Structure formats: C-alpha cells, structure tokens
Amino acid sequence: MVLGCALARVAAGAEAPGYARVAGGSFASSLPVAPGRNEVALEPFLLQRRPVTNAEFLAFAQGHPKWRRGEVPGVFADAGYLAHWSAPLALGPGARPEEPVTRVSWFAARAYCEAQGARLPTWYEWERAAAADETRSDARGDPAWRQRILDWYSRPSSEALPDVGLSPANAWGVHDLHGLVWEWVEDAGSLLAGADSREQGDPDRMKFCGSGALTLEQKENYAVLMRVAMLSSLPAAGTTNRLGFRCARDPEAGAP
Amino acid sequence: MIASLRARALGIALGIALAAGAAATPSDSLYQLEIPLVDQSGRATAFDRERGHPLLVSLFYTSCDFVCPTLVSTLQRLEAELDVPARGRLRVLLVSLDPERDTPEQLARAARRHRVDLARWSLTRASEDDLRALAALLGAPYRRLPDGEFNHATAISLLDAEGRLVARSETLGRLDADFLARLRAATSAPPGD
Numbered sequence: 001m002v003l004g005c006a007l008a009r010v011a012a013g014a015e016a017p018g019y020a021r022v023a024g025g026s027f028a029s030s031l032p033v034a035p036g037r038n039e040v041a042l043e044p045f046l047l048q049r050r051p052v053t054n055a056e057f058l059a060f061a062q063g064h065p066k067w068r069r070g071e072v073p074g075v076f077a078d079a080g081y082l083a084h085w086s087a088p089l090a091l092g093p094g095a096r097p098e099e100p101v102t103r104v105s106w107f108a109a110r111a112y113c114e115a116q117g118a119r120l121p122t123w124y125e126w127e128r129a130a131a132a133d134e135t136r137s138d139a140r141g142d143p144a145w146r147q148r149i150l151d152w153y154s155r156p157s158s159e160a161l162p163d164v165g166l167s168p169a170n171a172w173g174v175h176d177l178h179g180l181v182w183e184w185v186e187d188a189g190s191l192l193a194g195a196d197s198r199e200q201g202d203p204d205r206m207k208f209c210g211s212g213a214l215t216l217e218q219k220e221n222y223a224v225l226m227r228v229a230m231l232s233s234l235p236a237a238g239t240t241n242r243l244g245f246r247c248a249r250d251p252e253a254g255a256p
Numbered sequence: 257m258i259a260s261l262r263a264r265a266l267g268i269a270l271g272i273a274l275a276a277g278a279a280a281t282p283s284d285s286l287y288q289l290e291i292p293l294v295d296q297s298g299r300a301t302a303f304d305r306e307r308g309h310p311l312l313v314s315l316f317y318t319s320c321d322f323v324c325p326t327l328v329s330t331l332q333r334l335e336a337e338l339d340v341p342a343r344g345r346l347r348v349l350l351v352s353l354d355p356e357r358d359t360p361e362q363l364a365r366a367a368r369r370h371r372v373d374l375a376r377w378s379l380t381r382a383s384e385d386d387l388r389a390l391a392a393l394l395g396a397p398y399r400r401l402p403d404g405e406f407n408h409a410t411a412i413s414l415l416d417a418e419g420r421l422v423a424r425s426e427t428l429g430r431l432d433a434d435f436l437a438r439l440r441a442a443t444s445a446p447p448g449d
Contacts (some may be wrong), residue, residue, distance in 0.1 A: 034401055034403075073281075073284070073288040074283040074284040075283070075285065075286055075288050106392065110389070187388070189388075189391065190398055235392075235395065236392035
C-alpha cells in the first residue's frame with residue numbers, strides 16, 4: 001500500500017499522490033457564467049485520479065466519529081447515509097472496499113476532503129476534467145464520445161458498481177469521471193441559482209437579487225445537463241446510491 | 257404504565273441536563289454548523305449567537321439595491337406585527353453573501369440606513385467556505401456573477417431557540433400570513449414564563 005503510493009507519486013510526478021494535474025486556461029462551460037457568456041478562466045488544479053472508495057471513507061469514519069452512520073447530525077446527512085454498509089464501521093457484503101463510496105451527503109464529502117487537506121472541485125473544474133477523452137483534453141465536439149457517455153446513463157442503476165480505476169485514464173490521467181458514479185461538486189447547490197428569473201416580468205423575479213440569470217447553452221450536451229439537473233435537485237444533506245465524490249487541491253497547497 | 261414512568265424519568269433526566277446547561281445541540285439543529293461571523297461592529301461572533309431565542313435569518317448583501325432593501329423592510333414588517341414581549345424575544349440575523357465588500361463599516365452603514373434595532377439585529381459576514389455551507393442548510397443557493405452582483409434565492413428562515421428550522425418564506429414586499437402565524441407561535445411566551 002505504502003509502496004503503491006510511492007510508485008504512483010514517482011510515476012505521476014504530481015504534487016500529491018493520487019492526484020493528477022489539470023491545466024488552467026479558458027474553458028467553454030455548458031453552464032454559462034452569465035447569459036451568452038460561457039468562457040470560464042480556470043487556474044490549474046489537482047484532481048483525484050479516482051473517486052473516493054468505501055475503504056478510504058471507512059478510514060475517515062474511523063478517525064472522525066461525527067461522520068459515522070448513526071452519529072452524523074440529521075442536518076448534515078439524510079437517513080440513507082452509508083445505509084449499504086453493514087455497520088457504522090464495517091463495509092460488509094454490500095460494499096466492496098474498492099468500490100466508489102456512495103450514499104454520502106455534500107456535507108460529508110466536503111468534510112472528507114477537508115480532512116485530507118483538500119476540497120471538493122468546483123463544477124467548472126469537474127466539467128473541465130470531464131471534457132477529456134483518452135487522448136484529447138476536450139472531446140465534447142465528438143458525437144461518438146457523447147454517445148458513449150449517454151449509453152452509461154441508460155444503464156440500470158440497480159447493477160452493482162465496478163471498482164474504481166478500471167476504466168482507462170483520460171488525457172489528464174483521471175479515471176471514472178464518466179461511467180461509474182455521479183460526483184458532488186463544491187457549488188452543487190447553486191448551479192441553477194437564479195435560473196427561474198430568466199424572464200423579465202416573471203412574478204418570481206422578486207425572489208432574485210442579481211441582475212443576470214443563468215441559462216443552459218450547448219443543449220446537445222444532454223449528459224452534462226442531466227448531471228447539473230441531478231446535482232442541483234438534491235439537498236446538501238441528500239444521499240443516493242449512485243452519488244459519490246472525489247477531492248481537488250490547489251497546486252501550491254498540494255505537496256504532502 | 258412502564259412506558260409513562262420511563263417517559264417521566266427521561267423527562268427528569270432531560271430537565272437535569274438542561275438545568276446543567278449540558279443539553280447537546282439537537283441532531284436537526286442548524287447550529288450543528290459552526291460558523292464564525294464578524295458583525296457590524298467588527299466583533300467576532302458565531303452563527304449560534306442567538307441560541308435561546310427564536311431567530312429570523314437571511315442571506316443578503318448591502319450593494320444589492322433592489323431586493324435587499326425589500327428583504328429588510330419585509331423583516332421589519334414581520335416584527336412590527338408582533339406584540340412588544342414577542343418582539344423582545346425575537347432576534348434577526350443577516351449574513352452577507354459578499355464578504356469582500358461588506359466590511360463591518362459597510363454593514364454598520366446599512367444598519368443605520370435601514371434603522372434596524374441593533375439590540376436584536378446583527379448584520380454579519382462569514383468566510384466564503386462557511387457561507388456555502390450555510391446557504392446549503394438554509395436552502396438558499398447563490399451564485400456570484402461576473403459583474404459582482406449575485407443571483408440568490410431570497411428566503412427568510414425562522415429557527416427556534418435550539419436552531420431548528422421552523423418555517424421558511426420566499427414572500428417579499430407583503431406579509432406571508434402562514435409564516436407570520438408560525439412566527440407568532442415561535443415568539444409567544446414559553447410555558448412557565
């Protein structure tokens with residue numbers, strides 16, 4: 001295990017073991033920052049190569065009693081929290097160690113990353129990393145690649161989850177952004193904030209303070225839109241059997 | 257019989273715990289979230305500063321010139337509906353979405369402009385990180401826009417003395433009758449008072 005980490009670090013040359021570096025720069029998001037404006041300037045960041053596993057989350061729960069099933073305050077996680085584990089500190093047959101952890105709330109995911117000296121990625125960071133296929137940093141214009149992602153969404157969610165890291169790494173060296181689980185992002189709750197205030201004269205306009213409003217562009221990008229809709233529909237204490245997470249770091253803070 | 261004895265024993269135990277000040281924060285209390293705040297006088301405080309009082313809490317920012325003044329006047333109208341003892345029990349907490357620009361001086365200016373009662377109101381700011389967690393708990397998503405404005409769902413949340421969410425209203429500019437009824441109940445004299 002220790003050897004594995006050391007090897008990974010040498011092989012990757014990245015600042016933190018298990019993390020891949022994603023370049024910064026201008027990125028065209030499917031979620032515009034303002035109507036008609038979807039170019040986002042991103043700083044370089046580090047992203048975990050794989051989603052957090054059951055084994056990793058178990059180690060966190062062992063060290064942080066507050067985040068054990070049965071201990072976690074109700075405002076931070078709903079009743080489904082880690083419900084597939086056989087006990088608060090035992091995975092059991094329903095949760096293999098190398099499967100991505102699921103049934104974790106946004107609060108729990110955030111606390112896990114914080115305990116590693118990391119954070120959740122923002123939506124734009126996640127989307128940037130997930131735009132890559134195995135060879136291109138932005139494969140979104142390729143209909144065949146889009147179809148591959150859509151095929152995953154059409155698979156039944158009752159199937160058992162595969163282990164993390166089995167799919168080929170993308171051009172950044174990151175695995176499983178598509179095809180395994182949905183993933184929490186830092187701004188999950190606010191992706192569509194203000195979306196209802198699009199129309200002038202909307203009776204709901206009073207609900208919103210800002211002058212602008214969000215609209216979704218690139219409407220052919222259904223896979224991304226589904227993800228945005230799913231993330232923004234869940235409360236931060238919500239959990240589902242297909243929603244996990246991975247952490248991110250800023251490069252300068254990344255050295256262990 | 258046994259059940260009622262047990263209930264009474266539990267009640268006594270609870271009473272002792274409360275008397276000793278040892279009662280833990282309830283699992284469904286928003287005060288589970290520990291958020292340091294700075295108020296309009298520059299004083300360090302915390303999100304649970306009004307523990308023990310019913311509380312109206314909202315996110316806002318002072319440079320917002322349309323909805324935010326309406327939010328403040330809606331809060332003032334709500335408290336004006338209460339009788340004096342009830343109003344005396346109520347506290348109001350505003351947390352800024354714009355910690356960069358909403359310095360304590362700026363918050364104090366806004367408090368003066370709106371003539372809020374600073375004996376019971378606090379205008380505060382939090383760190384960006386804490387703010388996101390607070391917005392998540394209040395179900396009040398916000399998004400910073402490139403022009404420095406924010407899109408945010410303006411909601412008023414009513415918490416009980418222990419920080420549990422009692423009611424929520426998105427009605428601004430006029431009174432929300434249901435919400436007012438919940439506010440009246442939450443600020444009425446506690447039994448034995």
